[in-house]
Amino acid sequence: VSAVRLARRAALLAPTLPVTTGRIAFDSGHASPALLPDLTAEAARALSAHRAEVLQYAPRAGLPAMRAWIAAHTTADGAAIGPDDVLVTNGAKHALELVCRLLLDEGDAVVVTAPTYFSAIPIIRSFGAEFLEVGQDREGLDVEALGALLARRRAAGQPPPRFLYNVPDYHNPTGITMTGARREALVTLARAAGLLLVEDSPYRLVRFEGEPLPTLKALAPDIVLQLGTFSKLLAPGLRVGWVAAPAPLVARMAQLKTDAGSCPLTQRTILEFCEGGRLAGHTASVQATYRAQRDRMAAALRRELPDADFDLPLGGYYLWLTLPDEFDGEVVERLAREAGVSPLAGSRFFARPDADHPRHHLRLAFSHATPAEIEEGVALLGAVCRTAALAR
Ligand SMILES: Cc1ncc(COP(=O)(O)O)c(C=O)c1O
Numbered sequence: 001v002s003a004v005r006l007a008r009r010a011a012l013l014a015p016t017l018p019v020t021t022g023r024i025a026f027d028s029g030h031a032s033p034a035l036l037p038d039l040t041a042e043a044a045r046a047l048s049a050h051r052a053e054v055l056q057y058a059p060r061a062g063l064p065a066m067r068a069w070i071a072a073h074t075t076a077d078g079a080a081i082g083p084d085d086v087l088v089t090n091g092a093k094h095a096l097e098l099v100c101r102l103l104l105d106e107g108d109a110v111v112v113t114a115p116t117y118f119s120a121i122p123i124i125r126s127f128g129a130e131f132l133e134v135g136q137d138r139e140g141l142d143v144e145a146l147g148a149l150l151a152r153r154r155a156a157g158q159p160p161p162r163f164l165y166n167v168p169d170y171h172n173p174t175g176i177t178m179t180g181a182r183r184e185a186l187v188t189l190a191r192a193a194g195l196l197l198v199e200d201s202p203y204r205l206v207r208f209e210g211e212p213l214p215t216l217k218a219l220a221p222d223i224v225l226q227l228g229t230f231s232k233l234l235a236p237g238l239r240v241g242w243v244a245a246p247a248p249l250v251a252r253m254a255q256l257k258t259d260a261g262s263c264p265l266t267q268r269t270i271l272e273f274c275e276g277g278r279l280a281g282h283t284a285s286v287q288a289t290y291r292a293q294r295d296r297m298a299a300a301l302r303r304e305l306p307d308a309d310f311d312l313p314l315g316g317y318y319l320w321l322t323l324p325d326e327f328d329g330e331v332v333e334r335l336a337r338e339a340g341v342s343p344l345a346g347s348r349f350f351a352r353p354d355a356d357h358p359r360h361h362l363r364l365a366f367s368h369a370t371p372a373e374i375e376e377g378v379a380l381l382g383a384v385c386r387t388a389a390l391a392r
Contacts, residue, residue: 008106009126022342024377029172029232029317030368035289036235037282042272046265054268058261061254062088062242066267069274070228070242077204078218079226084247087254088240088262092202092229093119095243096165099198099225100127101256102249103162111149111164113141114357115349117172117200120165124351131351132161138311140178141166143185150193163196163225168216170203170316173349173363177314180213187220197224202232202241205283207315208291222246230270232317233286238266287315290367294319296374297366304382317367320346323360327388332362335384341377 021028046054053063061067067083074081089095104110106128112120114133124131132149135142146164153160164186168178178186190197199216217226229241240262243253273279297319298312309322321343323329329345336343346361369377 008128012125012128013122022337022340024341024373024380025368026364026366026377026381027342027344028368029236029365031232031236032289032293032367032370034370035286037273037278039235039269039273042276043265043269045272046268050268054265056264058264058267060257060261061250062086062262063264063267063271065271066240069271070244074217074226074228074244077212078214079221079224079244081217081221081244082247085221085244085250087243087245087250087257088267089242089257090239090259090262091231091236092200092227092241093123094239095227095229095241096120096198096200097123098253098256099163099227099243099245100124100129102253103196104129109153109159109161111146111161111195112351113166113171114351114355115173115346115361116165116351117167118344118349120200121351124165129162133350133352133355134164136171136174136176138176140168140171140176140182141186143182143189146186147189150189150195160194163198164190165198165200166216167200167203169201169213170206170313170318172203172316173318173344173346174320175311175313175316175318176320177210177213183214183216183219187216187223190223191220195223198227199224200227202227202229203316204228205233206286206290206317208287208294208313210314217244225249233283234270234273238270239263240266240270290315290317293366293369293371293374296371297364297378300375300378301364304378305385308385317365319364319366321362321364323362323385324389325360327360327385329359329362332381332384332388335388336381339380339384341380341384343381 066088067086070086071081071083104127108129109132110124110129111132113136134146197216217224225245227243230238307324310319333345343362343364350357
């Protein structure tokens with residue numbers, strides 16, 4: 001097999017499989033098993049009342065009822081769109097891949113935050129794109145730095161980046177929520193610069209406190225391609241997500257989507273759940289459960305790792321821990337895994353390995369572990385950090 005000449009896009013990616021999860025999983029963005037809804041009745045109804053639909057090929061852009069539901073959901077969230085502006089996909093990552101297929105040629109530039117969602121990195125990289133990184137502070141993406149970066153490229157005669165990818169709500173991995181002012185500034189700059197925005201919004205409803213801020217899609221529907229998913233709210237195994245974009249772009253992406261349509265049985269099961277009136281109650285349980293797990297982890301961290309720092313995320317699945325400067329997150333990750341708990345080193349979340357990034361962060365998911373495991377996992381992490389500090 002080593003003699004096989006790989007396509008450039010395959011050769012660009014390191015041949016590593018995802019790391020295995022530890023006994024206490026702080027690494028994965030898996031849902032809490034206790035929150036996975038019982039969909040037996042919905043699936044049975046889908047198979048009985050909609051047999052001809054769910055066992056046939058589905059329309060490539062998604063079931064019309066699913067596209068209409070997503071359009072209404074997005075419209076209720078402030079961005080008035082119609083079903084033709086929606087493409088149903090096999091999850092948000094698939095939606096991002098289709099956006100890349102639509103927009104990227106080899107050598108094109110894409111802007112991401114530093115750090116960014118680590119599963120977005122290989123997707124974008126496999127298209128031969130060049131990453132440009134922009135920093136963040138507590139208010140979200142540094143729009144001034146982005147303006148300076150775009151101006152430098154213009155002055156150097158370089159083409160503008162093809163798009164900017166960001167997670168404005170409960171950012172993965174940092175948990176930061178972009179302020180309203182920053183969102184406004186970003187869409188104003190993007191519009192002036194002719195920059196498309198890819199807004200990845202999987203945690204939008206996984207909100208613990210505060211009023212929701214306008215999405216980028218609501219502020220500038222014509223230049224924003226918004227990615228959505230049922231993974232973080234219902235169940236990641238369903239693999240149903242979407243991209244909301246201007247209809248001509250949706251039509252193009254439907255051409256590029258070569259899977260003969262996402263699974264209609266799964267779409268119809270989800271529709272039965274949402275239209276059957278269970279979504280609001282389920283969303284409330286998701287919010288309450290993850291809020292309690294976040295608080296449990298925060299309290300344990302303050303007790304076990306008093307020298308580490310973090311901001312409390314207002315939603316999402318993750319807490320971004322800043323260890324004292326002299327710690328190396330990769331070493332802590334390795335030692336913690338040996339001890340039975342699996343944080344992720346912050347270094348995994350930077351798109352440009354050549355740039356000089358901080359090494360003393362960890363991302364901790366509070367979504368999957370039980371409250372008792374959160375207590376035990378943070379205690380183990382504290383012990384590992386104390387040992388690592390003594391060893392220096
Ligand atoms: C920012 C972000 N986008 C997308 C996803 C995954 O979405 P999906 O399961 O729909 O592919 C995740 C899951 O961790 C995420 O954090």
